[in-house]
Amino acid sequence: MKQFQYIRPATQQNVLDAITKPGTKIIAGGTNLVDLMKRGVTAPDKLVDINHLPLKSITPSKTGLLIGALALNSVVSENTLVLQKQPLLSMALKAGASPQLRNMATVGGNMMQRTRCSYFYDTTMPCNKREPGTGCGALEGYNRMHAIFGTSPQCIAVHPSDMCVGLAALDAVVVIAGKKGDRRIPFTEFHRLPGDHPETDNHLAPGELIVGVEIPDNNFSQHSYYLKVRDRQSYAFALVSVAAALDISGGVIRNARLAMGGVAHKPWRLFDAEKSLIGKPATEASFKHAAQIAMQGAKAYEYNAFKLKMAPGTITEALKHAAGLA
Amino acid sequence: MKSKMPGTLPECEMEAPENSRRNFLKQSALITAVALTPAVATKAADMHVDEKIAEAFEKLPIKFEVNGVQQSLSVEPRATLLDILREQLDLTGTKKGCDYGQCGACTVHVDGHRVNSCLTLGVMVNGKKVTTIEGLAKGEELHPMQEAFLKHDGFQCGYCTPGQIMSAVACIREGHANSETEIREFMSGNICRCGAYPNIVNAIQEVKEGGHAV
Ligand SMILES: Cc1cc2nc3c(=O)[nH]c(=O)nc-3n(C[C@H](O)[C@H](O)[C@H](O)COP(=O)(O)OP(=O)(O)OC[C@H]3O[C@@H](n4cnc5c(N)ncnc54)[C@H](O)[C@@H]3O)c2cc1C
Ligand code: FES
Numbered sequence: 298m299k300q301f302q303y304i305r306p307a308t309q310q311n312v313l314d315a316i317t318k319p320g321t322k323i324i325a326g327g328t329n330l331v332d333l334m335k336r337g338v339t340a341p342d343k344l345v346d347i348n349h350l351p352l353k354s355i356t357p358s359k360t361g362l363l364i365g366a367l368a369l370n371s372v373v374s375e376n377t378l379v380l381q382k383q384p385l386l387s388m389a390l391k392a393g394a395s396p397q398l399r400n401m402a403t404v405g406g407n408m409m410q411r412t413r414c415s416y417f418y419d420t421t422m423p424c425n426k427r428e429p430g431t432g433c434g435a436l437e438g439y440n441r442m443h444a445i446f447g448t449s450p451q452c453i454a455v456h457p458s459d460m461c462v463g464l465a466a467l468d469a470v471v472v473i474a475g476k477k478g479d480r481r482i483p484f485t486e487f488h489r490l491p492g493d494h495p496e497t498d499n500h501l502a503p504g505e506l507i508v509g510v511e512i513p514d515n516n517f518s519q520h521s522y523y524l525k526v527r528d529r530q531s532y533a534f535a536l537v538s539v540a541a542a543l544d545i546s547g548g549v550i551r552n553a554r555l556a557m558g559g560v561a562h563k564p565w566r567l568f569d570a571e572k573s574l575i576g577k578p579a580t581e582a583s584f585k586h587a588a589q590i591a592m593q594g595a596k597a598y599e600y601n602a603f604k605l606k607m608a609p610g611t612i613t614e615a616l617k618h619a620a621g622l623a
Numbered sequence: 624m625k626s627k628m629p630g631t632l633p634e635c636e637m638e639a640p641e642n643s644r645r646n647f648l649k650q651s652a653l654i655t656a657v658a659l660t661p662a663v664a665t666k667a668a669d670m671h672v673d674e675k676i677a678e679a680f681e682k683l684p685i686k687f688e689v690n691g692v693q694q695s696l697s698v699e700p701r702a703t704l705l706d707i708l709r710e711q712l713d714l715t716g717t718k719k720g721c722d723y724g725q726c727g728a729c730t731v732h733v734d735g736h737r738v739n740s741c742l743t744l745g746v747m748v749n750g751k752k753v754t755t756i757e758g759l760a761k762g763e764e765l766h767p768m769q770e771a772f773l774k775h776d777g778f779q780c781g782y783c784t785p786g787q788i789m790s791a792v793a794c795i796r797e798g799h800a801n802s803e804t805e806i807r808e809f810m811s812g813n814i815c816r817c818g819a820y821p822n823i824v825n826a827i828q829e830v831k832e833g834g835h836a837v
């Protein structure tokens with residue numbers, strides 16, 4: 298690992314001052330950054346440790362639940378308020394990584410984690426995300442783990458997070474601090490598609506800090522489910538995952554939220570499929586229909602065509618679990 | 624010789640594509656492409672420069688408690704807790720399996736919580752309390768989890784065992800050892816290539832049901 302300077306500024310303002318310099322990176326849990334630094338995928342000159350900032354709390358706000366950027370993934374997944382109000386988030390978090398990693402990983406770091414595309418990780422391979430202009434190794438390579446939605450000829454990597462799939466489904470909002478002031482971005486607009494700039498994962502501007510996420514209150518807590526399909530039962534990234542949340546009254550769906558992981562460069566919200574469910578009976582037939590709609594526009598590559606079958610199946614199963622039919 | 628397959632990551636170890644002629648051709652094409660990329664060569668040169676500059680970087684003083692003993696050390700910011708434990712403090716019980724957070728062999732407790740010491744920078748445990756496998760026994764008396772692993776043969780080669788035991792103790796303390804399914808899920812961060820899993824689960828269940836203080 299390349300040598301670097303390590304600093305721990307005293308206040309949030311000092312952190313914002315420090316991270317404006319090029320070559321500087323924030324470190325939170327370190328579970329993604331230290332991994333990438335060891336492999337030479339990234340090589341910052343300076344790390345800014347933010348762990349002592351007061352951004353760990355999980356508090357109810359007037360309209361929802363505010364979760365600090367430094368709240369640990371393990372803590373959020375077991376928090377009473379989260380379990381009561383947003384059980385889907387807890388399920389998504391528990392499906393990610395391992396208990397040890399969740400004890401280190403933070404909410405902000407989880408959102409900012411890079412893709413696990415193996416061409417991105419292997420510095421001897423071409424990768425537009427790691428080194429713009431070198432090409433995409435996965436496009437014609439071993440692309441079994443890769444995207445089926447929203448790809449570009451420059452990049453077909455997926456965003457690896459489980460937590461983010463839950464937060465995208467739950468209409469969360471990202472709370473950001475910067476030298477030019479604070480701002481809020483809807484979670485579904487935080488991450489971006491690769492387009493011509495796969496090196497940019499999201500819309501956080503250089504010099505900005507994620508301070509937390511806010512999840513608005515909803516009526517989904519009785520009927521939500523996170524289903525993750527992977528190569529082994531636990532401690533593996535998703536082939537496909539689905540966050541499903543339903544508001545059901547008298548057997549009829551009043552409202553629905555759906556998002557998929559493992560299929561796109563960002564958590565993939567299924568707006569049209571959600572719409573198709575509203576006013577329908579909470580039955581397997583409605584769910585299958587929604588799954589079909591969700592798959593419109595999907596495109597597979599040489600080794601990931603199985604996802605075209607796996608994804609709608611996973612959507613249907615997740616909805617059945619959410620509705621209490623499975 | 625580099626293969627077409629990019630480096631080892633868990634998701635790719637599962638199913639290697641068959642070694643067809645087509646793959647071989649793809650592979651050779653890639654190797655050529657990579658060999659001709661000047662960026663790679665330049666990067667290698669950069670690395671050597673880094674190594675020289677490295678010595679000019681300051682080491683930082685850290686104070687932390689390891690197994691009840693206060694330690695004051697001077698460490699490079701890039702040194703991981705795992706390397707500091709093994710190389711500066713000679714506590715070689717904690718093992719390096721993958722060094723990338725993928726196996727759990729390096730599991731230790733920091734302020735009572737289990738973490739992967741291979742992804743923890745030493746400078747970030749300043750002021751904290753670390754417990755390693757060497758800190759579990761009380762003198763000659765083994766920790767109940769160590770006894771249970773011996774009794775149930777919770778290992779073969781033993782390489783993953785310190786991490787398994789640290790994780791197992793945390794698993795019970797966290798309240799995640801209430802059923803076999805729960806134990807398996809909450810022990811999934813510790814890989815055992817010898818496959819001692821059933822015996823590990825038995826050991827944990829015995830300690831949990833025995834109501835021993837862990
Ligand atoms: C073996 C392994 C398996 C895994 N499996 C899964 C899985 O199945 N599902 C899953 O979802 N995840 C998985 N992960 C990824 C894990 O969830 C992430 O590594 C973790 O969430 C990152 O959080 P962190 O706090 O450690 O981030 P860090 O490593 O500290 O930081 C990551 C990035 O975020 C930036 N950053 C951190 N905090 C902020 C902030 N507040 N504002 C702005 N930028 C910030 C950093 O600069 C850095 O670029 C796995 C990781 C490993 C190593
Ligand atoms: S050595 Fe740390 S997880 Fe493998």
Ligand code: FES
Nearest residue numbers: 779781815816817
């Ligand atoms: S006992 Fe050999 S790896 Fe677990």
